[in-house]
Amino acid sequence: MFTHTQALQYEAKPDGPDPDFARKLQEVLGGQWGEMTVATQYLLQGWNCRLPGKYKDMLLSIGTEELAHVEILVTMIDRLLDHIPLKPDAADRSKESAAGYGQLNPQHAIVNGGGAYYRDSMGLPWSGGYVTASGNLMADFHYNATAEMQGRLQVSRLYNMTDDPGVKETLKFLIARDHMHQMQWLAAIEELKADGLEGIPVPEAFPMEEEPADFGYAFLVASDGPDAAAGRWAHGPALDGRGEMTARPIEASADAPQLPPGDPRLWGTPQ
Amino acid sequence: MFTHTQALQYEAKPDGPDPDFARKLQEVLGGQWGEMTVATQYLLQGWNCRLPGKYKDMLLSIGTEELAHVEILVTMIDRLLDHIPLKPDAADRSKESAAGYGQLNPQHAIVNGGGAYYRDSMGLPWSGGYVTASGNLMADFHYNATAEMQGRLQVSRLYNMTDDPGVKETLKFLIARDHMHQMQWLAAIEELKADGLEGIPVPEAFPMEEEPADFGYAFLVASDGPDAAAGRWAHGPALDGRGEMTARPIEASADAPQLPPGDPRLWGTPQ
Amino acid sequence: MFTHTQALQYEAKPDGPDPDFARKLQEVLGGQWGEMTVATQYLLQGWNCRLPGKYKDMLLSIGTEELAHVEILVTMIDRLLDHIPLKPDAADRSKESAAGYGQLNPQHAIVNGGGAYYRDSMGLPWSGGYVTASGNLMADFHYNATAEMQGRLQVSRLYNMTDDPGVKETLKFLIARDHMHQMQWLAAIEELKADGLEGIPVPEAFPMEEEPADFGYAFLVASDGPDAAAGRWAHGPALDGRGEMTARPIEASADAPQLPPGDPRLWGTPQ
Amino acid sequence: MFTHTQALQYEAKPDGPDPDFARKLQEVLGGQWGEMTVATQYLLQGWNCRLPGKYKDMLLSIGTEELAHVEILVTMIDRLLDHIPLKPDAADRSKESAAGYGQLNPQHAIVNGGGAYYRDSMGLPWSGGYVTASGNLMADFHYNATAEMQGRLQVSRLYNMTDDPGVKETLKFLIARDHMHQMQWLAAIEELKADGLEGIPVPEAFPMEEEPADFGYAFLVASDGPDAAAGRWAHGPALDGRGEMTARPIEASADAPQLPPGDPRLWGTPQ
Amino acid sequence: MFTHTQALQYEAKPDGPDPDFARKLQEVLGGQWGEMTVATQYLLQGWNCRLPGKYKDMLLSIGTEELAHVEILVTMIDRLLDHIPLKPDAADRSKESAAGYGQLNPQHAIVNGGGAYYRDSMGLPWSGGYVTASGNLMADFHYNATAEMQGRLQVSRLYNMTDDPGVKETLKFLIARDHMHQMQWLAAIEELKADGLEGIPVPEAFPMEEEPADFGYAFLVASDGPDAAAGRWAHGPALDGRGEMTARPIEASADAPQLPPGDPRLWGTPQ
Amino acid sequence: MFTHTQALQYEAKPDGPDPDFARKLQEVLGGQWGEMTVATQYLLQGWNCRLPGKYKDMLLSIGTEELAHVEILVTMIDRLLDHIPLKPDAADRSKESAAGYGQLNPQHAIVNGGGAYYRDSMGLPWSGGYVTASGNLMADFHYNATAEMQGRLQVSRLYNMTDDPGVKETLKFLIARDHMHQMQWLAAIEELKADGLEGIPVPEAFPMEEEPADFGYAFLVASDGPDAAAGRWAHGPALDGRGEMTARPIEASADAPQLPPGDPRLWGTPQ
Ligand SMILES: [Ca+2]
Ligand SMILES: [Ca+2]
Ligand SMILES: [Ca+2]
Ligand SMILES: [Ca+2]
Ligand SMILES: [Ca+2]
Ligand SMILES: [Ca+2]
Structure with a gap:
C-alpha cells in the first residue's frame, strides 16, 4: 500500500518551455529503458519475490x-509544454x-492538451512487455543493472541535447540516482553469490552433467x-570455475531435416 | 553476407508429436528472451559497433x-506439430x-498449416523493440548476459515440462550453449574494463562532479x-571506488509543483 | 449488410495541400479516439446487442x-497530400x-504514395484493442460518450492548428456531429435508467449485501x-440512493503477505 | 513522491491454488480496464492537471x-500459482x-517462474496507450467513470467464475471500491458543472455558431x-439546453470526390 | 457514405453453441488475413485511388x-457463445x-459478456498495420489476391475443425466468395497489364538502365x-521480356565496412 | 546453419551523413515490407516447407x-548517422x-547512440506478425511477389528523395534485386501450376461442389x-476454367439476426 506527497523528490523546473525537448524526454519516461519500466519492474519483482528479507525489502x-522519478519527468515535460506552437508560422520566429x-x-497538443503521457520519443506506447520478473533474482538483477546503465546513458545523452539550466539540474539528479542504482544491482549480484543463493551459470542448480560434451x-x-576468438571468452579458465574456455569453428552435427508430408486436412502444398 | 547449409548445428528430432509442447516452445523461439532476440541483437550490435576488432568480430x-538456434527450434516445433488434433474429440483418447x-x-493449424512462427507461447508476435544496440558495449553486454540467463532459465523450465527424450536432447544442447554464452558476456565485461574502454557507472566518461551531492x-x-538497507548496497565502499555506500530515508527536496494554466486554444479545463 | 454511395456525407476539400496538417489529421482518423474507433465500436456493440429494439437499431x-466520417477524413488527407516535398530543399521555399x-x-510518401492510412499522428497503427463492447449498455454508453468528448476536443484543437477555410469547414461538420453524438449517448444513459434496464453502480444486479462494510x-x-476530500465525492447522499458518501485516510487491513517457496522445478531463487 | 508499506490494503489469500483462475485474473490486473490502467491514469491526470485544488488532489x-489494488492482485495471482502443473499428466487427477x-x-511458469505480470488474460501486454489524460476534466472523468463500470463488471463476472472463498472475499472488496469510484466520478462530473468549469458539449467553449446548420x-x-429513432436521442429538448433533438435519414451533401493524379515520382498507377 | 440493412447477406446460424470454435473463428474475423483486413483494405485502396473509373468503383x-462478411462472422461467434462454461466443472460433462x-x-466472457471482438484466435488485437494501400494498383492487387488465398485457406481449415452443419453452411459461403475474389484480383492484374497501366517489374516506370549490371x-x-537453381526462376527468358534468367553463387562485392568513431557526446564505447 | 563474412554483398557508402534520410531508410529495413520481413519470411517458409527439393532449396x-540486404541497410544507416545534430541550433547552418x-x-541518438535499429520510418518496431508461412506455397508465393513489389516501390520512392550518389548506388542494387525477385516468385507460381501442385482457387483441393450456388x-x-462491373472480373470465362464470371447487385439472403438473451451471470443488459 502506498501514500503520496505532492512535494517532489527533486526539483523539475525548466527555465523555459521547449516542446522539442519535451518530446525527446518522453524516451526516459515511457521508453523501453525509462522510469515507468524500472518503477513497475522493481515493484513486480518485489511483490513476486518468494524469499522474504533484504532482497524483497530492497526491491520494494x-x-x-x-x-517519484516518473512524477518528476511528467512534471518536467508538462512545464516544457507550456507554449506549444500550433502552426508552422507560429514556430517561425527563428530558424532554430x-x-x-x-x-x-503533435499528440502533446492534440491528444494531451499540453501534458506528458506514457509513450517513448517516437510515440510508441509503454508496454508491460518491457518488464521481467523471472523468479530468479540473479537473472533479474542483471536485467536491472542493464536498465540502470541504458537509463543513465540515455539521460547523459539528453544532457548534451539541451542548454536549459533547470532541465540540466534535474537530469543531473537522475544521472546520480542511476549511478547509485547501477552499483546497487552489482552489489546485490555479489551478495547473492556470497549468500550462496545463485551462481553462474543461471540457473546454477540445473545438473551440469546433463549438458552435452563441451558445448558449455x-x-x-x-x-x-x-x-573473434582473440578475447578472454575463448581461452583461460571458465568463469564457472569448472572448465576451460576454448574456441573452434562452428560445424553442423546433424543432417538436413526431412519433414513428413503435412496433414491433408490443412490443405498445404502436397508431397 | 551469409551462406547457409541445410545440415543442422544440432539434432532437433522429437520422439513423437506434441502440439501442447510445440506451443510452449514458441516462447524460446519468438518470446522476449528467445533465439530471435539474441540472433538479431548480437548481429545488430556487431554491425553498429564503431570499434573494429575483437568485440565486433565476436558479436558477429x-x-x-x-x-542456427532459430533454425533448430523451428524444425523441432514443425515436427512436434506433425499431428495436430483438429477437434476436441480427436484429442480425447485420454484425459492427458x-x-x-x-x-x-490454434494458429499452428489455422494460420501456419502445421508450422512454427515468430510469436511467443501466448501468441504475441516477436518485436524489434526487444532488441537493444546502444553503442555502449558495457551496457549492452550486461543486457546480453541477462538474455542468456533468462534464456537458460526458460529452457531449463521447459526441460521439466516434457518427457520426450528427443526434445530433452535438443534442450540440453541449448542449455549448454547458454551456459557458455553467459560466461562469454561476463568475460567480455571484464575485458572491457581491463582494456580501459568502459567502467562503472556507465557511461564512465560523464563528469562525476556534475552529479549533485551524495545522490550517487x-x-x-x-x-x-x-x-531494505541490510545488504551490501547500503554500506561499505562504493563499487566505483570513489565513495562510500550509505542509506537514509527518502525525502522530498522540492515543493509541490504549480503548473500554469493551459493554452485556451487547447480547450482544457480552465483555471 | 451495407451499400455505399460515392457521394460524401459532407464536403472534404481543402483550399490547398498541407502535408504537415495531413499528418496531424491522422489522429482523428486512426488514433485511439478517432473515427475508426467509433465506427467499428458502435457497429460491434450493435451486432453483439442481445436486446432487440431501439438501442440495437440506434447503435447500428x-x-x-x-x-462516412472515416471516408471524409481519408478523402481530406488524400487531398492535403497532393504535393509532398520529397527533400528538405524542396521544402525550403519559406521557413514556414x-x-x-x-x-x-514520411510514410505518407514512402508507403502510401500520397494517401491516408489507419494510423495515428505519431504513426501508431489503429488497434482493435481500442474497441469495447462489454454486453452492458450502461458501461458502454459511458465509453461512447467519452469517445465523442475526446473526439470533439481533438477536432476542436485541430481547428486551431490550420488556417485553411476548406479544412475548417469540414472540421466544423465533425464538431457538430460530435456535439449531437455526445447528447445522444447521455440521453441513452438516461433512457436506460428510465427503462429500468441498468442503474448505478454497474452492474446494478450484483447483490449489494455482498460488498464488505462501507468500502462502497x-x-x-x-x-x-x-x-482531496473537499468535493461532493466525499460527503452527502450517495449517488446510488442507498448510503452516505464519507472520507477517511487509507489504511492497511491485512498483514504483509508471506509467499511460500517456489517450485524447485522452476529454478527460481531458493528460500 | 511515494512511500510504501508492505501491509496490504485488503487481504489477498485464496483458499487454494488455481492456475486456471490466475490466468483469468490477469484481465483485471493488466487488461485494458484493469488496475494498472486506473492507477497510472488517475496519477497522470493528477500530475498533468493545471487547475490546483480539489480535483487535482482527489486524482492523486x-x-x-x-x-494498492495492483499490489493486491499481484499477490493473489502469485498465491493462485503456488502449484502449477507442468505437464498434462500432472493435470489429470480429474476431468476438471x-x-x-x-x-x-504457460508464461506464468516459463517466463515468470510462478508469478504475475503486466498482461491481460490472453497474454497481451498492458499498454500505455490505454491511458488518457486529455487536459479536459469533463472528458476524462467520463472515461474514468467508464473504467470503473467496465472494471466492476469484469470483477463481478470473475466472481461467478470461482468457488474459492478467499478469492471471492478479495473480489468483493474490489467490487465495493469500484462501486464507490463510479459514484465518485459521477459526482465529480456534477461538481464540474456546478463549478461552471465545463458543460455539454465538451469543449463547451468552442463557439457554437461555428457549427453548420442543424448537424448538432x-x-x-x-x-x-x-x-433507431424511437428513443430520447431523437426528439425532445437537447441536453445542452439550446435546441431540439430531431431525426432524419442520412443523406450525402457533397459530390463523389475526384482526386488529382499522383506525383509521378512516387510511381503510383498513372492516370 | 453507407447505408445498412439488418438482414444478413448470408445465414449465420450454428446448430448449437461451441465456445471452443468461437475462439478459432476469431482468426478470420480479426486476424491478419481476416474479414476486417480485406474490408478496410479494399475501401482504403478505393478511397485513395487517384485513377477514376472501373478500378476505383470495383474496389469500393x-x-x-x-x-457484410465482418457482420456475418460477428453474428456467428455471438451465437456460438450462447452458453459459455464459466468454470472447469461446468465443462466436465465429457472429456470432449x-x-x-x-x-x-476467457475474454469472450470476462470482457465481452458473450460477444465477438476485433482480435485473432490468440487474442491479438486487429491492427491497422495489416492494411496496405500503396498507390500502385499492381502491387496492391497482388496483396489482395494473397489475402483471398490466405483467407480461403484458413476458412477451409476451419471447415475441417467443426461438425456443426450450420457453421459449415456459412463457411461454405465464405469459401465461395473467396474463390470469386481470388479470380477477381487475378483478372484485375491481367486488366492492368492489358490497359497498359503497369507491368513487371513494379514500378515498371523506373528506368531499367539505372539497375546495375545483371543483378536484375x-x-x-x-x-x-x-x-535451389533447378526451377524456372534460374533459367529461360526473363518474365519482363527483356533478358535471360541465370544463376550463380552469391558473392561479396564490397569490403568489410569500417565505421568511423562515434560522437563522444553520445557516450558510446570509444575507439 | 549459417556462416558469415564481413565483406558486404554490395557497397553501402553514402557520400556524406544525412540523419533525415537515415530515418526514412528505416522503412525498408524494419517496416512491414522491409528486408527484415523478406529475410525472416523466406527462411521460415523454407524451414517449414514439407515438400523437399527445389522450392525448399530456393526459399532457403x-x-x-x-x-545480406539487412546488413547493407544497417551499414548505410550507420554511416548516414555519423553526425547527428543534437540541438536545433546545430541544425541551423541552413534552412535545408x-x-x-x-x-x-531522436532515438537514433538517444537510444542507439548513432546506429540503426529494427523499426520503421515512424518508429514502429518490426513485428513477427508481418511474416506469413501458411504451408500452402501458392498462397505464400503470391505474398512474396507482393513483398518484392511493395519493396521495390518503396526503394524507388526513396531513390527520388536523396541526391547522394553513394546512397543512390546502393538503392539501385536493391531495386535490381527486387526486380529479379519479383520475376522469381511469378516464375515459381507458374512452376507450381506446371508441376500440378496447386491451382486457382487456393486451396484447389477443397471440393468445389461444396460451394453454394453461383457465389463462386x-x-x-x-x-x-x-x-464497378466494367472489368474482366465481371464477365467472360472464369479464371479457374470452370464457369463464367457474372455480375449482379448485392442482396441479403437471410433475416436480421435475433440473438437470445445473455447469461445473467455475465451481468449484461437484460432482455
Ligand atoms: Ca530512476
Ligand atoms: Ca541461443
Ligand atoms: Ca464521428
Ligand atoms: Ca481499483
Ligand atoms: Ca470475405
Ligand atoms: Ca531484398
Whole structure:
C-alpha cells in the first residue's frame, strides 16, 4: 500500500518551455529503458519475490523511489509544454524554433492538451512487455543493472541535447540516482553469490552433467572477422570455475531435416 | 553476407508429436528472451559497433550462431506439430490429451498449416523493440548476459515440462550453449574494463562532479520492509571506488509543483 | 449488410495541400479516439446487442454514419497530400514550409504514395484493442460518450492548428456531429435508467449485501493534497440512493503477505 | 513522491491454488480496464492537471489507492500459482483439472517462474496507450467513470467464475471500491458543472455558431432497424439546453470526390 | 457514405453453441488475413485511388461487401457463445468438453459478456498495420489476391475443425466468395497489364538502365540445397521480356565496412 | 546453419551523413515490407516447407541473401548517422538542414547512440506478425511477389528523395534485386501450376461442389460507382476454367439476426 506527497523528490523546473525537448524526454519516461519500466519492474519483482528479507525489502524500496522519478519527468515535460506552437508560422520566429517545431510531438497538443503521457520519443506506447520478473533474482538483477546503465546513458545523452539550466539540474539528479542504482544491482549480484543463493551459470542448480560434451565451454566461430576468438571468452579458465574456455569453428552435427508430408486436412502444398 | 547449409548445428528430432509442447516452445523461439532476440541483437550490435576488432568480430560470430538456434527450434516445433488434433474429440483418447488439446495453439493449424512462427507461447508476435544496440558495449553486454540467463532459465523450465527424450536432447544442447554464452558476456565485461574502454557507472566518461551531492552513493529507503538497507548496497565502499555506500530515508527536496494554466486554444479545463 | 454511395456525407476539400496538417489529421482518423474507433465500436456493440429494439437499431445506425466520417477524413488527407516535398530543399521555399516539412509523415510518401492510412499522428497503427463492447449498455454508453468528448476536443484543437477555410469547414461538420453524438449517448444513459434496464453502480444486479462494510461509500485519502476530500465525492447522499458518501485516510487491513517457496522445478531463487 | 508499506490494503489469500483462475485474473490486473490502467491514469491526470485544488488532489489520492489494488492482485495471482502443473499428466487427477490445465497461462511458469505480470488474460501486454489524460476534466472523468463500470463488471463476472472463498472475499472488496469510484466520478462530473468549469458539449467553449446548420441536433438514420429513432436521442429538448433533438435519414451533401493524379515520382498507377 | 440493412447477406446460424470454435473463428474475423483486413483494405485502396473509373468503383464495391462478411462472422461467434462454461466443472460433462473448455477464450466472457471482438484466435488485437494501400494498383492487387488465398485457406481449415452443419453452411459461403475474389484480383492484374497501366517489374516506370549490371536477372545461390537453381526462376527468358534468367553463387562485392568513431557526446564505447 | 563474412554483398557508402534520410531508410529495413520481413519470411517458409527439393532449396537460398540486404541497410544507416545534430541550433547552418533536423529520429541518438535499429520510418518496431508461412506455397508465393513489389516501390520512392550518389548506388542494387525477385516468385507460381501442385482457387483441393450456388463466380455490386462491373472480373470465362464470371447487385439472403438473451451471470443488459 502506498501514500503520496505532492512535494517532489527533486526539483523539475525548466527555465523555459521547449516542446522539442519535451518530446525527446518522453524516451526516459515511457521508453523501453525509462522510469515507468524500472518503477513497475522493481515493484513486480518485489511483490513476486518468494524469499522474504533484504532482497524483497530492497526491491520494494527502490521500486517506490522510481515512482517519484516518473512524477518528476511528467512534471518536467508538462512545464516544457507550456507554449506549444500550433502552426508552422507560429514556430517561425527563428530558424532554430522552426527546426524545433518539426521535432515536436503533435499528440502533446492534440491528444494531451499540453501534458506528458506514457509513450517513448517516437510515440510508441509503454508496454508491460518491457518488464521481467523471472523468479530468479540473479537473472533479474542483471536485467536491472542493464536498465540502470541504458537509463543513465540515455539521460547523459539528453544532457548534451539541451542548454536549459533547470532541465540540466534535474537530469543531473537522475544521472546520480542511476549511478547509485547501477552499483546497487552489482552489489546485490555479489551478495547473492556470497549468500550462496545463485551462481553462474543461471540457473546454477540445473545438473551440469546433463549438458552435452563441451558445448558449455567452447566459443564457436561463425563469422570471418579474424579476432573473434582473440578475447578472454575463448581461452583461460571458465568463469564457472569448472572448465576451460576454448574456441573452434562452428560445424553442423546433424543432417538436413526431412519433414513428413503435412496433414491433408490443412490443405498445404502436397508431397 | 551469409551462406547457409541445410545440415543442422544440432539434432532437433522429437520422439513423437506434441502440439501442447510445440506451443510452449514458441516462447524460446519468438518470446522476449528467445533465439530471435539474441540472433538479431548480437548481429545488430556487431554491425553498429564503431570499434573494429575483437568485440565486433565476436558479436558477429555469436549472432550468426544464434541464427542456427532459430533454425533448430523451428524444425523441432514443425515436427512436434506433425499431428495436430483438429477437434476436441480427436484429442480425447485420454484425459492427458484432452488437457493437451486445451493448450495447443490454434494458429499452428489455422494460420501456419502445421508450422512454427515468430510469436511467443501466448501468441504475441516477436518485436524489434526487444532488441537493444546502444553503442555502449558495457551496457549492452550486461543486457546480453541477462538474455542468456533468462534464456537458460526458460529452457531449463521447459526441460521439466516434457518427457520426450528427443526434445530433452535438443534442450540440453541449448542449455549448454547458454551456459557458455553467459560466461562469454561476463568475460567480455571484464575485458572491457581491463582494456580501459568502459567502467562503472556507465557511461564512465560523464563528469562525476556534475552529479549533485551524495545522490550517487545513497540507498533511499521508501518502503517499510525492515531489511531494505541490510545488504551490501547500503554500506561499505562504493563499487566505483570513489565513495562510500550509505542509506537514509527518502525525502522530498522540492515543493509541490504549480503548473500554469493551459493554452485556451487547447480547450482544457480552465483555471 | 451495407451499400455505399460515392457521394460524401459532407464536403472534404481543402483550399490547398498541407502535408504537415495531413499528418496531424491522422489522429482523428486512426488514433485511439478517432473515427475508426467509433465506427467499428458502435457497429460491434450493435451486432453483439442481445436486446432487440431501439438501442440495437440506434447503435447500428450511428455506426453506419461513422463509416462516412472515416471516408471524409481519408478523402481530406488524400487531398492535403497532393504535393509532398520529397527533400528538405524542396521544402525550403519559406521557413514556414521548412518547419512544416519536419512534421510531415514520411510514410505518407514512402508507403502510401500520397494517401491516408489507419494510423495515428505519431504513426501508431489503429488497434482493435481500442474497441469495447462489454454486453452492458450502461458501461458502454459511458465509453461512447467519452469517445465523442475526446473526439470533439481533438477536432476542436485541430481547428486551431490550420488556417485553411476548406479544412475548417469540414472540421466544423465533425464538431457538430460530435456535439449531437455526445447528447445522444447521455440521453441513452438516461433512457436506460428510465427503462429500468441498468442503474448505478454497474452492474446494478450484483447483490449489494455482498460488498464488505462501507468500502462502497468511502473516499480514501492517500495523498497529502489538502483538498482531496473537499468535493461532493466525499460527503452527502450517495449517488446510488442507498448510503452516505464519507472520507477517511487509507489504511492497511491485512498483514504483509508471506509467499511460500517456489517450485524447485522452476529454478527460481531458493528460500 | 511515494512511500510504501508492505501491509496490504485488503487481504489477498485464496483458499487454494488455481492456475486456471490466475490466468483469468490477469484481465483485471493488466487488461485494458484493469488496475494498472486506473492507477497510472488517475496519477497522470493528477500530475498533468493545471487547475490546483480539489480535483487535482482527489486524482492523486485515488491514483495512489489504485496502486494498492495492483499490489493486491499481484499477490493473489502469485498465491493462485503456488502449484502449477507442468505437464498434462500432472493435470489429470480429474476431468476438471484437465480442463483447467488447458486454460493455464504457460508464461506464468516459463517466463515468470510462478508469478504475475503486466498482461491481460490472453497474454497481451498492458499498454500505455490505454491511458488518457486529455487536459479536459469533463472528458476524462467520463472515461474514468467508464473504467470503473467496465472494471466492476469484469470483477463481478470473475466472481461467478470461482468457488474459492478467499478469492471471492478479495473480489468483493474490489467490487465495493469500484462501486464507490463510479459514484465518485459521477459526482465529480456534477461538481464540474456546478463549478461552471465545463458543460455539454465538451469543449463547451468552442463557439457554437461555428457549427453548420442543424448537424448538432439531428439524429441521422443510416440503418433500417425500425426503432433507431424511437428513443430520447431523437426528439425532445437537447441536453445542452439550446435546441431540439430531431431525426432524419442520412443523406450525402457533397459530390463523389475526384482526386488529382499522383506525383509521378512516387510511381503510383498513372492516370 | 453507407447505408445498412439488418438482414444478413448470408445465414449465420450454428446448430448449437461451441465456445471452443468461437475462439478459432476469431482468426478470420480479426486476424491478419481476416474479414476486417480485406474490408478496410479494399475501401482504403478505393478511397485513395487517384485513377477514376472501373478500378476505383470495383474496389469500393468489394470493400462494402466485405463489411457484410465482418457482420456475418460477428453474428456467428455471438451465437456460438450462447452458453459459455464459466468454470472447469461446468465443462466436465465429457472429456470432449473438458478439452473444449481449455480452448475457450476467457475474454469472450470476462470482457465481452458473450460477444465477438476485433482480435485473432490468440487474442491479438486487429491492427491497422495489416492494411496496405500503396498507390500502385499492381502491387496492391497482388496483396489482395494473397489475402483471398490466405483467407480461403484458413476458412477451409476451419471447415475441417467443426461438425456443426450450420457453421459449415456459412463457411461454405465464405469459401465461395473467396474463390470469386481470388479470380477477381487475378483478372484485375491481367486488366492492368492489358490497359497498359503497369507491368513487371513494379514500378515498371523506373528506368531499367539505372539497375546495375545483371543483378536484375540472376538467381544467387546462398544455401547448399542442391536444387535451389533447378526451377524456372534460374533459367529461360526473363518474365519482363527483356533478358535471360541465370544463376550463380552469391558473392561479396564490397569490403568489410569500417565505421568511423562515434560522437563522444553520445557516450558510446570509444575507439 | 549459417556462416558469415564481413565483406558486404554490395557497397553501402553514402557520400556524406544525412540523419533525415537515415530515418526514412528505416522503412525498408524494419517496416512491414522491409528486408527484415523478406529475410525472416523466406527462411521460415523454407524451414517449414514439407515438400523437399527445389522450392525448399530456393526459399532457403533467397532468405539467406536477404540477410545480406539487412546488413547493407544497417551499414548505410550507420554511416548516414555519423553526425547527428543534437540541438536545433546545430541544425541551423541552413534552412535545408533545419528542415532535415525536424525529420531526424531522436532515438537514433538517444537510444542507439548513432546506429540503426529494427523499426520503421515512424518508429514502429518490426513485428513477427508481418511474416506469413501458411504451408500452402501458392498462397505464400503470391505474398512474396507482393513483398518484392511493395519493396521495390518503396526503394524507388526513396531513390527520388536523396541526391547522394553513394546512397543512390546502393538503392539501385536493391531495386535490381527486387526486380529479379519479383520475376522469381511469378516464375515459381507458374512452376507450381506446371508441376500440378496447386491451382486457382487456393486451396484447389477443397471440393468445389461444396460451394453454394453461383457465389463462386459472381461479382456483387455494393457501391454506386457506375463502372464497378466494367472489368474482366465481371464477365467472360472464369479464371479457374470452370464457369463464367457474372455480375449482379448485392442482396441479403437471410433475416436480421435475433440473438437470445445473455447469461445473467455475465451481468449484461437484460432482455
Ligand atoms: Ca530512476
Ligand atoms: Ca541461443
Ligand atoms: Ca464521428
Ligand atoms: Ca481499483
Ligand atoms: Ca470475405
Ligand atoms: Ca531484398
